[in-house]
Every structure is written in C-alpha cells, then in structure tokens.
Amino acid sequence: NRQTGETWVVRAGAVVIATGGCAFLSKALGCSVLTGDGQLMAAEVGAAMSGMEFSNAYGLGPAFSSVTKSLFYNWATFYDRDGQAIEGAGSSRGRSVIAQNLQTQPVFACIDRADAQIRAWMRTAQPNFFVSFDRQGIDPFTQHFPVTLRLEGTVRGTGGLNLVDPTCATSVAGLYAAGDAATRELICGGFTGGGSHNAAWALSSGFWAGAGAAAFGKDARSRASRTLRRAGGVAIATRGAEGSDSQAVVSAVQAEVFPYERNWFREGPVLEASLARLDALWTRLRHSAPAA
16 A cells, blocks of 8 residues: 555455556557556466457547547548648558658648538537547638547557456466456457447456356355465566666657557567567566666
8 A cells, every 4th residue: 555555465266357458658548547557467477468469559539639539530531741632541441551651741631521410410429529629729620630640559459368268267267357458359350449349348248257256256266275476576576776767668668669660560670679679678677676
C-alpha cells in the first residue's frame, strides 16, 4: 500500500486477469491506463502469450485529438498539404497509404462524402467524435483537418494471453483471462474492431472466465496446501543498487513501437534491431532497483 507502506496478501483460489491490452501510453482515448500490467503479471508466473504479432493496430483520428473512432472516415477524402487528394488513401482500405505519407508530410481529411442525412445520423450516433472539432471551431464536413495514426497495440490488435479451453483458462492452473488481456484470435483471427468484436468478447469472456475461476476455486485443488512464491520481478523486487528512470524507459519502448517504419511496415532487419535494443533494455531493468 503506497499510502501507508503496509503490505497485504490475497490468497485467492483462482485469478482472472482482466486488465485490458497495452497501448504503450500512445494518448489514444481511454488507453492511458492500458499498459500491459496484467500480461506482465501473468507472464511472470509462466503464462503463454498468443497472437502478439497482431499487436500493431493503429487508430485513425485527428492529430489534435485522442479520439480514434474511425467509422466516419469511410465517408472521408484524404489530402496532402497542397489540397490534392491522395490516391488510395482510406480508412477501411488504404491506411497503409496514409501511414506511408505521414512519414514525410502531414495528411489531411475531410468528411466530404457524407450527405445531410448521414451527417445528422453521425452527430446522433457518436456525439463525442465531434467534441474536439467543435472546440477547435472546425467543420469536419467542409474543412480539411490534420489526421494521424495512434498505436493502440493489443487494445485493438488481437494478441494477448493464450487461452487453452472454453473456460478462458490460461496455461497456468488457476489463472484465467478475459477481454483485451486475452488473445482474440479465436473469434476474429488477426484483426478486431473497437466496439464490435471486442465489446462482445469482453462480455462473453468475462462471464466464461468468471465461471471457470469460480469452479476452479471451489475445487479441492485450490484448497490444497500450496507454497506462496513472490513472482513480481522488474520494478518490484530490488535487484540492483542503481534505480531506473521510468520516463526514459517508456520513451525508449515507444521509440521502437510507435514509428510506422518499424511497427506498421515490418521488415526483418528493422524488427531484429528493435528486438536487440528492447532485450538490452529489459536486461538493464532486471538488474536495476525499482524506480523511486
């Protein structure tokens, strides 16, 4: 307990990891608290991951906003800085074209292919989509506005803790996973949506994991005498005299996972170089004292 300095222990018959995915503090709406803590805790007790190669989901949104709801961009045209339409750029199809252009120049959008009836429906369907535009005094239906692609990692991507049976059990006995913390390959392969697949999966897997954990907890296996072992490692257990700089660590990881040329347009040599730097960073952290 950071407020009192006291320690406490929960002796649970089973545990459900429901901490969401990891967006690497990309400033996408709602993602600042999704930092992969649950996956790390599960990995430290030996749980297997699956589908992590599908962790490079980027959300499309205004450059001046954290909102990455992208449905309405199906009615948008994308432009370069000179106001010329960018051939092949699109939301559902053509995000790679947007990412390619963003490496060298700003990209602008205008939702200029929506008629009056669709515009009225949009305002009703997703009112928070328009909040940042209204604050900036921008009419997204008639004015060009800058857009960007924000990494949403395993929040929109499908990777997560591997599930071994219909109860949403992981590879560690008594440990279950639900929602974005778990892999979603079982329902949609390598790509998910924001509110469609993921919302249905969160509700369903939460029910299944909860039931599975409850059943396991009532079973005699969970009541047998067990030895508690401290599993927390990096940033928890002191392993060295020198402390780590949390912000520097975050920035170093973001430098490997944010850039489109590394995480969107993936190439072997580029990924190998990133992996070498991340492995070196992880080794340093494992031999550092927790950050103050």
